[in-house]
Amino acid sequence: MNNLIRRKFLKAMLILPVSALLSKRVYAGQLNHIVNKNEAKKLLQKAIPEEMRHELKRLTQARILKQKTIESTNSWWTSFITNQHANEANIAQLIEKEIQKDFSQKRTEFTNGWLISDTEVKLSQLVRYYS
Amino acid sequence: MLIDLNDKPEQLILEADVCIAGAGAAGITIAIELAKANINVILLEGGGKTYTDESQDLYKGGSNSLFYPKLDSSRLRYLGGTTNHWEGSCRTLSKIDFEKRDWVPNSGWPITKSELDPFYKRAHNYCELGVYDYSIEYWEKHSHLKRLITAESSFETHVNQSSPPTRFGQKYLPYLTNSKNVTLVLNANVTNINESKPIGKISGFTIKNHQNKEYTATADNYIIAMGGLENSRILLLSREASENGLGNENDMLGRYYMDHPGVKMAAVVPTKNWAKSVVMGENLKNQPPRGVAWTLELSEKTLREKKLCNARIAMAERNKLFLSKGVESVHQLKKAYGENIDIDSYFEHIENIIYDWDLVAESIGRKEFNTYYSERAKEFGGYLANAMTEQHPDYNNRITLSDKKDKLGLNKIKLHWKVTNQDKENIKKVVDELAHELSRLRLARVRSLVAEDETDRIFEELLSYGYHHMGGTRMSDDPKNGVVDSQLKIHNRKNIYVAGSSVFPTGGHVTPTLTIVALAIRLADHLIKEKGKS
Numbered sequence: 001m002n003n004l005i006r007r008k009f010l011k012a013m014l015i016l017p018v019s020a021l022l023s024k025r026v027y028a029g030q031l032n033h034i035v036n037k038n039e040a041k042k043l044l045q046k047a048i049p050e051e052m053r054h055e056l057k058r059l060t061q062a063r064i065l066k067q068k069t070i071e072s073t074n075s076w077w078t079s080f081i082t083n084q085h086a087n088e089a090n091i092a093q094l095i096e097k098e099i100q101k102d103f104s105q106k107r108t109e110f111t112n113g114w115l116i117s118d119t120e121v122k123l124s125q126l127v128r129y130y131s
Numbered sequence: 132m133l134i135d136l137n138d139k140p141e142q143l144i145l146e147a148d149v150c151i152a153g154a155g156a157a158g159i160t161i162a163i164e165l166a167k168a169n170i171n172v173i174l175l176e177g178g179g180k181t182y183t184d185e186s187q188d189l190y191k192g193g194s195n196s197l198f199y200p201k202l203d204s205s206r207l208r209y210l211g212g213t214t215n216h217w218e219g220s221c222r223t224l225s226k227i228d229f230e231k232r233d234w235v236p237n238s239g240w241p242i243t244k245s246e247l248d249p250f251y252k253r254a255h256n257y258c259e260l261g262v263y264d265y266s267i268e269y270w271e272k273h274s275h276l277k278r279l280i281t282a283e284s285s286f287e288t289h290v291n292q293s294s295p296p297t298r299f300g301q302k303y304l305p306y307l308t309n310s311k312n313v314t315l316v317l318n319a320n321v322t323n324i325n326e327s328k329p330i331g332k333i334s335g336f337t338i339k340n341h342q343n344k345e346y347t348a349t350a351d352n353y354i355i356a357m358g359g360l361e362n363s364r365i366l367l368l369s370r371e372a373s374e375n376g377l378g379n380e381n382d383m384l385g386r387y388y389m390d391h392p393g394v395k396m397a398a399v400v401p402t403k404n405w406a407k408s409v410v411m412g413e414n415l416k417n418q419p420p421r422g423v424a425w426t427l428e429l430s431e432k433t434l435r436e437k438k439l440c441n442a443r444i445a446m447a448e449r450n451k452l453f454l455s456k457g458v459e460s461v462h463q464l465k466k467a468y469g470e471n472i473d474i475d476s477y478f479e480h481i482e483n484i485i486y487d488w489d490l491v492a493e494s495i496g497r498k499e500f501n502t503y504y505s506e507r508a509k510e511f512g513g514y515l516a517n518a519m520t521e522q523h524p525d526y527n528n529r530i531t532l533s534d535k536k537d538k539l540g541l542n543k544i545k546l547h548w549k550v551t552n553q554d555k556e557n558i559k560k561v562v563d564e565l566a567h568e569l570s571r572l573r574l575a576r577v578r579s580l581v582a583e584d585e586t587d588r589i590f591e592e593l594l595s596y597g598y599h600h601m602g603g604t605r606m607s608d609d610p611k612n613g614v615v616d617s618q619l620k621i622h623n624r625k626n627i628y629v630a631g632s633s634v635f636p637t638g639g640h641v642t643p644t645l646t647i648v649a650l651a652i653r654l655a656d657h658l659i660k661e662k663g664k665s
Contacts, residue, residue, distance in 0.1 A: 113456065
C-alpha cells in the first residue's frame with residue numbers, strides 16, 4: 001500500500017468513529033429542543049419504508065453533519081409536519097409527493113453515484129440521528 | 132460472371148458502365164440495383180468468398196488510442212465485408228440527426244430524413260427486416276413488447292428490428308454470379324484510383340491480386356465502397372493528380388471520423404412500480420424481422436431544449452455482483468494506488484467495500500482462485516443502462532496514413548480518435564436526465580456510473596465501441612466542408628462516387644447498416660437516372 005492510501009486509511013479509521021460519536025452526542029441534544037424526539041421518530045418510521053430507510057442511512061453515512069445543517073433540517077421537518085397537517089395516516093403520501101416534486105424540479109444530488117432528492121437527504125439525516 | 136484474380140489470368144479486360152470497389156453491404160446493393168436496371172457492373176472484392184489471413188492482414192493499421200479496437204478485428208475483408216460479423220440490429224436515423232443543430236458544431240446533412248425514407252423502406256428487403264415501422268405503438272400490437280415508460284416523459288421508446296443478420300456475401304452471391312450484368316472479381320485489391328491532370332475525370336482503377344500482379348478496370352463511373360476506414364485510405368493513397376489525395380483539396384479527407392462509444396452509464400434498480408409486464412425484447416419466429424427490442428431515446432423536444440447529442444439506452448439484466456458498488460470501489464482504489472492519484476471520495480469507497488464485503492470477496496475469489504461461493508452474487512441486482520451515443524464531429528478525429536506499408540506496398544492507416552470532453556459532458560447530461568426521469572416516475576433508483584471518480588475507467592477500459600466507422604469522406608453542399616456532395620459524388624470530380632458510412636456528416640445514435648444500404652440504393656437510382664439522360 002502506498003503512503004497516500006495508508007495515510008487516508010488510518011485517518012478514516014481514527015476520525016470517522018470519533019467524529020460520529022461526538023456529533024451524535026452533541027447534536028442529538030440540540031435536536032430534542034426543536035422537535036419531540038419520539039414524535040419525530042414515529043412519523044419517520046411511517047414516512048419511510050424499512051428498505052428505503054436502510055439505503056438512505058447508508059447513502060449519507062459518510063457525511064459529517066454540521067450543526068447548521070441539523071438545525072435547518074429539523075426546522076424543515078417541524079414546519080413540514082405542521083404546515084402539511086401531517087399525521088401517521090398521511091405522512092407517507094406527503095413525503096412521497098415531496099420527493100416526486102424534488103425529482104421534477106431537480107432538487108437533487110448524486111451521492112456516491114446515487115441520485116437522491118433533497119427531501120431524502122433531509123430524511124436520511126433525521127433517520128441517522130433518531131436511530 | 133465470377134473471376135478470381137488469384138487464378139492469375141494472363142489477359143483480362145475489365146470494362147463496364149460502372150466499376151465498384153468493395154463488395155460489402157453498400158457495394159453489393161448498388162451492383163444488384165444497377166444490374167436490375169440493365170447497367171453493366173464490375174464489382175471488385177479485395178478478399179475471396181471466405182475469410183483468409185492473407186486478405187485480412189491488409190486491414191492492419193495503428194491508432195493513437197490504447198483502447199480503440201484493432202483495425203483488423205473490427206471489420207472483415209472478404210465477400211460481404213463486415214456484414215459477415217454484424218449483429219443485425221437496425222433502425223433509421225431520426226429526423227433531427229439530419230438537421231444542422233446549433234449546439235452540435237459541424238452537424239447537418241445536405242439531405243433530410245424524408246428524402247431518405249423511401250430508400251430506407253427499400254433497404255428493409257436487402258436486410259431482411261419486417262414492416263417499415265419503428266414505433267412502439269405498432270410493435271406492442273404485433274409482438275409481446277411492452278414499454279417501461281407510459282407517462283409523459285423526456286424519454287421516448289423506439290423499436291429496433293433485427294436482421295437475421297443478412298450476410299450480404301452469402302445471401303447475394305447467387306444473384307451476382309448469375310446476373311449477365313455483373314462481373315464479380317474476387318481477390319482484386321484496388322491500389323490506386325487513376326486520375327491525371329487536370330483533375331476531374333477518373334480513368335480507371337489499378338488493381339492487384341495477392342501475388343502483386345497488376346490489372347486495370349475501366350468504366351464510365353466509379354464507386355468507392357470499401358468501408359468506413361478504407362474509403363478515406365484509398366483516396367489519400369491516390370495522389371497522381373492531387374498531391375494530398377484525391378478529393379482532398381480542402382484538407383477534409385479523413386477528417387471528422389466517428390464511432391459510437393458505448394457507455395455503461397448507470398445501474399438501474401427497479402422499484403415496485405416497474406411493471407412486471409414490461410418486455411424489452413423478443414425473438415420473432417415465423418416472420419421477419421428476426422426480433423424486436425426497444426430502447427429509450429431522448430425526445431426531439433428534450434434534445435433541443437437541453438442541447439444534447441443523440442443517445443439510445445438499452446437495459447440489460449445484471450446480477451448483484453456485476454452491479455456492486457463495493458467491487459467498483461475496489462477497482463477505483465486499485466487504479467488510484469497504481470497511478471498514485473489522490474481521490475476525494477476515499478471514505479465512500481471504503482464504506483462501499485465494507486457494505487459489499489461478500490461481493491468483493493466473491494469477485495476476488497472468482498478472479499484469483501476461480502471459486503464461487505456467494506449466493507447473493509447471483510441474485511438479480513438490477514439493470515445496466517448501456518448507451519450508444521452520438522459523437523460530436525471533431526476535426527481532429529481523423530484517418531491518416533502511416534509510414535508503415537502493407538504487403539501490396541500501400542501505406543497503412545493511422546487513426547487519431549478520442550472521446551472528446553464535449554462527448555463526455557453530453558453523456559453525463561444524458562445520465563442525469565435518465566436518473567431524474569426514472570426517479571421522478573418512481574420506476575427505479577439510479578446510480579450513475581459516470582460520476583467524477585469513475586470517469587476515467589468508464590471512458591477508457593470500460594468503454595465499448597460500435598465498430599461503426601463513420602466520417603472521413605463526409606457529405607456536404609460546400610466543398611470546403613466535406614468530400615462528397617449530396618449525390619455522393621466527390622466534389623470537383625465528374626465520375627467518382629463514395630458509398631458507405633464514411634459519407635455520414637454525423638453518426639446519430641443507431642447502427643449504420645440500414646442507412647448505408649438506403650444511401651446505396653439512392654446512389655444507384657441516381658446513376659440509373661443519369662444513364663437514362665445520356
